[in-house]
Amino acid sequence: MEKFTNLKAxxxxxxxxxxxxxxxxxxxxxxxxxRSGFGPNLFDEWRYLDQGEPGMDNSGRPLNEEFVLNQSxxxxxxxxxxxxxxxxxxxREHAPWALLDYGFQVIIAPSFADIFFSNSFKNGILLIKLDxxxxxxxxxxxxxxxxxxxxxxxxxxxITKADGTTISFEIDEFRKHRLLNGLDxxxxxxxxxxxxxTYEQRRSAEAPWLFK
Amino acid sequence: MTGKTLYxxxxxxxxxxxxxxxxxxxxxxxxxxxxxxSPQAFEGLRLAGRKLWRVDANLATPDxxxxxxxxxxGIEGIEDPVARLQVETLDKxxxxxxxxxxxxxxIRQGIVHVxxxxxxxxxxxxxxxxxxxxxxxxxxxxALAHGIGTSEVEHVMATQCxxxxxxxxxxxxxxGKVNTGITAKDIVLAVxxxxxxxxxxxxxxxxxxxxxxxxxxxxxxxxxxxxxxAGARAGMIAVDQKTIDYVEGRPYAPKADTWDQAVAAWxxxxxxxxxxxxxxxxxxxxxxxxxxxxxxxxxxxxxxDSQVPDPANEKDDVKREGMIxxxxxxxxxxxxxxxxxxxxxxFIGSCTxxxxxxMRAAAEIAKGRKVASNIKLALVVPGSGLIKQQxxxxxxxxxFIEAGFEWREPGCSMCLAMNADRLEPQERCASTSNRNxxxxxxxxGRTHLxxxxxxxxxxxxxxxxxxxxL
Numbered sequence: 001m002e003k004f005t006n007l008k009a010x011x012x013x014x015x016x017x018x019x020x021x022x023x024x025x026x027x028x029x030x031x032x033x034x035r036s037g038f039g040p041n042l043f044d045e046w047r048y049l050d051q052g053e054p055g056m057d058n059s060g061r062p063l064n065e066e067f068v069l070n071q072s073x074x075x076x077x078x079x080x081x082x083x084x085x086x087x088x089x090x091x092r093e094h095a096p097w098a099l100l101d102y103g104f105q106v107i108i109a110p111s112f113a114d115i116f117f118s119n120s121f122k123n124g125i126l127l128i129k130l131d132x133x134x135x136x137x138x139x140x141x142x143x144x145x146x147x148x149x150x151x152x153x154x155x156x157x158x159i160t161k162a163d164g165t166t167i168s169f170e171i172d173e174f175r176k177h178r179l180l181n182g183l184d185x186x187x188x189x190x191x192x193x194x195x196x197x198t199y200e201q202r203r204s205a206e207a208p209w210l211f212k
Numbered sequence: 213m214t215g216k217t218l219y220x221x222x223x224x225x226x227x228x229x230x231x232x233x234x235x236x237x238x239x240x241x242x243x244x245x246x247x248x249x250s251p252q253a254f255e256g257l258r259l260a261g262r263k264l265w266r267v268d269a270n271l272a273t274p275d276x277x278x279x280x281x282x283x284x285x286g287i288e289g290i291e292d293p294v295a296r297l298q299v300e301t302l303d304k305x306x307x308x309x310x311x312x313x314x315x316x317x318x319i320r321q322g323i324v325h326v327x328x329x330x331x332x333x334x335x336x337x338x339x340x341x342x343x344x345x346x347x348x349x350x351x352x353x354x355a356l357a358h359g360i361g362t363s364e365v366e367h368v369m370a371t372q373c374x375x376x377x378x379x380x381x382x383x384x385x386x387x388g389k390v391n392t393g394i395t396a397k398d399i400v401l402a403v404x405x406x407x408x409x410x411x412x413x414x415x416x417x418x419x420x421x422x423x424x425x426x427x428x429x430x431x432x433x434x435x436x437x438x439x440x441x442a443g444a445r446a447g448m449i450a451v452d453q454k455t456i457d458y459v460e461g462r463p464y465a466p467k468a469d470t471w472d473q474a475v476a477a478w479x480x481x482x483x484x485x486x487x488x489x490x491x492x493x494x495x496x497x498x499x500x501x502x503x504x505x506x507x508x509x510x511x512x513x514x515x516x517d518s519q520v521p522d523p524a525n526e527k528d529d530v531k532r533e534g535m536i537x538x539x540x541x542x543x544x545x546x547x548x549x550x551x552x553x554x555x556x557x558x559f560i561g562s563c564t565x566x567x568x569x570x571m572r573a574a575a576e577i578a579k580g581r582k583v584a585s586n587i588k589l590a591l592v593v594p595g596s597g598l599i600k601q602q603x604x605x606x607x608x609x610x611x612f613i614e615a616g617f618e619w620r621e622p623g624c625s626m627c628l629a630m631n632a633d634r635l636e637p638q639e640r641c642a643s644t645s646n647r648n649x650x651x652x653x654x655x656x657g658r659t660h661l662x663x664x665x666x667x668x669x670x671x672x673x674x675x676x677x678x679x680x681x682l
Binding site for chain 1: 225228229231233234235237239241248249251252255260262265268276277292294295297298301335337338343344345347358359360361362363364366367370371372373375377409410413414440443444445466470471473474477509530531533534537628629630647649650651652655
């Protein structure tokens with residue numbers, strides 16, 4: 001996993017609640033056996049006017065010009081601001097893979113669905129929860145300022161606006177530590193192999209039917 | 213000392229170590245594997261030169277991509293080459309790593325969340341995971357079960373553990389008795405309508421109360437299946453005699469030598485009387501009517517005897533905009549009576565409602581009747597090969613076929629339309645599945661979630677109707 005320390009980037013707005021993982025990456029693209037290449041199909045049904053299928057040349061497809069990410073002012077955005085319950089629905093990790101492959105490294109919303117939240121951090125995406133009224137202000141700022149940027153600092157847990165004002169955010173200590181250091185969970189857990197073996201010994205005596 | 217909730221009991225039994233940072237290493241007893249969320253996990257193991265920690269804790273089957281028509285050609289019969297490769301990859305990975313797999317031509321093949329309990333591979337008190345959000349289904353057995361992403365699938369394969377932070381606990385108590393014609397699906401849709409799709413975020417939900425205790429194991433699975441639609445990764449129900457009777461004698465269940473010991477342990481799998489939940493929600497069972505969703509989120513649900521809601525009555529700006537967008541996508545006008553909405557297709561199946569009890573409930577409505585002429589397709593897709601066999605033994609297939617339904621082979625099918633079963637743009641479907649998201653059943657398709665009986669009734673009448681009026 002890549003380390004995440006800080007990021008200054010253009011912000012794009014996704015102004016609807018309950019954006020589900022089916023919308024983030026539609027099911028037909030889940031047939032891939034790879035982890036990469038999902039970016040061109042991020043939000044496929046909203047982004048294009050035709051029906052997307054795996055293996056298509058996406059560069060020639062008709063774009064839905066009204067869709068926010070197709071507007072020129074948001075090109076190159078790496079920070080997404082969103083509404084309540086972002087990432088609800090399916091556990092598909094293809095959703096964070098698609099967001100990351102497209103370029104998003106930070107998503108800011110009032111709330112996220114649990115499985116999406118966990119999947120995103122495992123791929124080095126920083127998800128930030130802020131109060132709905134602060135998010136409202138960010139949506140307003142983005143709307144009136146073309147090329148609107150934010151500066152996110154994970155170590156300090158701050159988001160700095162162009163005018164220098166800062167917003168601080170909370171993050172679980174363990175998620176912060178892993179993100180700052182780009183740590184691999186399996187590697188970390190493997191340091192506790194003896195604990196796992198001790199647990200299995202004890203548990204298989206207590207509940208032998210679980211070990212058959 | 214205060215008592216423990218069911219969640220806390222299972223959690224405590226599975227903590228391998230406290231990581232000291234708000235997380236614990238939690239031991240996983242069972243992992244179910246399917247073709248869509250596993251290939252990248254197996255590839256990760258291969259790249260790192262890792263093996264499976266405990267091969268026998270894994271059980272696999274292809275379900276999302278498999279065709280529900282003719283299976284005689286096996287994998288070769290999957291027309292879509294991308295889907296075929298994914299199923300082939302599962303077969304190869306399972307044979308390389310030594311995992312038991314119920315392949316496409318095995319009578320035991322089916323939807324992961326149907327076959328786990330059917331085989332006794334899901335047991336009370338277990339921690340169960342799968343790279344699929346509807347893993348919450350298995351909580352019906354007094355298990356702690358939840359969906360995980362592919363990185364976590366790989367983590368469990370390599371270490372038999374997950375790094376987890378403890379959830380908060382919520383008790384949803386459905387008090388009293390439900391009325392005639394009200395099923396587990398109506399109960400859980402009503403719960404989601406009450407607490408919202410994010411109401412359970414951060415929680416493990418325990419369902420209790422008389423109406424839940426009265427449900428069969430199939431009904432309890434339907435309820436726990438949709439806990440994720442209320443935002444909760446895990447839904448669970450205390451163990452009772454019904455749970456134990458269901459498990460007894462199944463292929464993976466404990467045998468004579470450990471059965472009594474297991475049952476004694478399972479009988480403690482209920483929240484203590486003095487256990488404290490972080491949140492308690494009470495629902496009056498008697499007030500629940502047959503439910504139909506009208507929008508593009510499962511919380512957008514109403515009773516069959518009411519109308520499509522009017523966004524003008526919603527005060528919250530974000531919610532109102534969401535309602536307007538949903539009505540536009542669904543092609544519905546506010547204040548239209550729900551029972552005047554006509555449907556084009558009907559889907560009876562999915563990990564929510566494809567068990568034998570669901571088949572029986574739909575067949576009871578279909579018996580001696582005919583599918584309405586405006587219905588283009590009415591599909592019945594049993595959850596496993598064994599359910600299909602049982603239904604055929606009971607003659608349910610004939611009832612469906614005579615009424616004009618199609619009787620198919622087991623799989624996820626039109627719940628998420630990864631195979632050929634799907635809606636065309638603007639087609640409207642009465643579906644027993646779990647998600648009415650935009651595009652879920654096919655791009656531009658319009659999904660209304662209902663119970664199996666309500667779906668069958670919609671097929672017969674050509675529009676939504678209260679099942680009690682048939």
